Amino acid sequence: MILKTGALLALMAAIFVADTLTRYEIAVAVFYILAILAASALLPARITRLLTVLAVLLTLASFALTRSGAYDTGLVNLAISLLAIGITAHLALKAVAARAAAERTQNRLFHIARATSLGEMAASIAHEVNQPLAAIATSASACQRWLDQMPPNIDRARQAARRMEDDAHRASEVIARIRAVTQAHKTAPQAVAPAHAIHETLALHAHELEHEQVHLLLDLPDSLPAVHADPILLQQVLGNLVGNALDGLRQVPPSERTLRIAVHAGGNGFAEFTVEDSGAGIGPDETPLLFDPFWTTKDSGAGLGLAIARSIVTAHGGEIAAHPAPGRGARLVFRLPVSKEASHD
Structure with missing residues (x-):
């Protein structure tokens, strides 16, 4: 200045x-x-x-x-x-x-969109939190049984206590992840590892993916460069795309449900993210309308998810597009600039 x-x-x-x-x-x-x-x-x-x-x-x-x-x-x-x-x-x-x-x-x-997305993922979030809580309760009961023995089995009780501590950390990590996504914050672009952002996003959808019997395919090369993006907003874009993919997959039999997420170097200093599903797909008349605010094919929903995703990607200097997937389903592709820190390494 x-x-x-x-x-x-x-x-x-x-x-x-x-x-x-x-x-x-x-x-x-x-x-x-x-x-x-x-x-x-x-x-x-x-x-x-x-x-x-x-x-x-x-x-x-x-x-x-x-x-x-x-x-x-x-x-x-x-x-x-x-x-x-x-x-x-x-x-x-x-x-x-x-x-x-x-x-x-x-x-x-x-x-608001992040909070709405989390509301739609309430079952998955509850499952993610309940798992470690249930494990804590089980370990606490076991610990009490070991201590009630005559003589008390201190080693087994100590092991149960350690499991309780580990599960408490797991629950804390889930809550911290949800809190980070929901907190309002000023946009702060930085070097973000694409694989990390994708795994964080999938962690919030883990229960839904399991419950809907979705076959998940990840194509994340180890040589991927970091992208220049706000990590929370990047997770929001990925979360919107994964959520939409799940909506499409629910319309086909469980045996046919496949979700593929890939990231590759797209050239010209950009990384290309692909979220592709084998769901009901998008019609040619729907493609031009997908990113319009308040346009939706769902019975419930504000129709803002993809519009906001486009706003976020554009604000980061990137672009996003939707295409019918080969065979059946939808393919959403967006590009973000590679971090200058990564390109200088």
């Missing part, structure tokens, strides 16, 4: 010198709007305001120091320059405020 501010101050200094040395008839001061527009795009709003005030003061100083030209014309140019500076600064700051408000609204929408 210091370098950017310094560069803009140097630009304003050059404009000041040029405005002072030229005649009244030449309105060089109007070029201060370039510095103001650049500041609004690159620097915080308070810096933009300070530079606007500085531009006004420099314009007045240049007018006072100028010694050549028609004074009356100079007054007109002064008024025009000050008006241009003021209007530009006002509109630029309004645009900055509008972008900030849009980002806040988008983040709230992402948060």
Whole structure:
């Protein structure tokens, strides 16, 4: 930020010198709007305001120091320059405020969508938490039995206590994972391992995949580079795609239910994610509508999952598309930029 501010101050200094040395008839001061527009795009709003005030003061100083030209014309140019500076600064700051408000609204929408997705996965989440809790209860009962013996079997009781501790950690990890997904947070892109994001997402759907007897195929090469993305938002995109795939798979017999998730280097500095199912599939008339907000083929659902997934992917500099899978089913493919940290390794 210091370098950017310094560069803009140097630009304003050059404009000041040029405005002072030229005649009244030449309105060089109007070029201060370039510095103001650049500041609004690159620097915080308070810096933009300070530079606007500085531009006004420099314009007045240049007018006072100028010694050549028609004074009356100079007054007109002064008024025009000050008006241009003021209007530009006002509109630029309004645009900055509008972008900030849009980002806040988008983040709230992402948060609502995450909570909605978790609501749809309630059975799976309950199962994930209940498993370690049931194991803790079993181990506690066993521990009590070993201690009630005469003499007490301390070694067996200690083993049961260790199992209780391990299961407590498992339950804590499940809760931490759910809490991370549901918490509202500011978008923070970073280097994310695609395989880790996929395994975290599948952990939240583990019970559904098991219950629906889905045959899961993973194609995650060890050489995959990290992608530049917000880890929670990446999990949200994957979760939406996996959830939609499960909806399609429920419409076919259990023996035909296959879900394939793959990631490959897509070239041009991108990684390509594929979520493909053997479910009911998508018709040619439905494909163009899949990413439209509030469009859905489900009896229940807001129709926001894929629309938000597209917004997230686009905000990360990527793209997403839907295609019919070979044979039957749907294939969703999205691309995200590879992390620069990974590309420099």
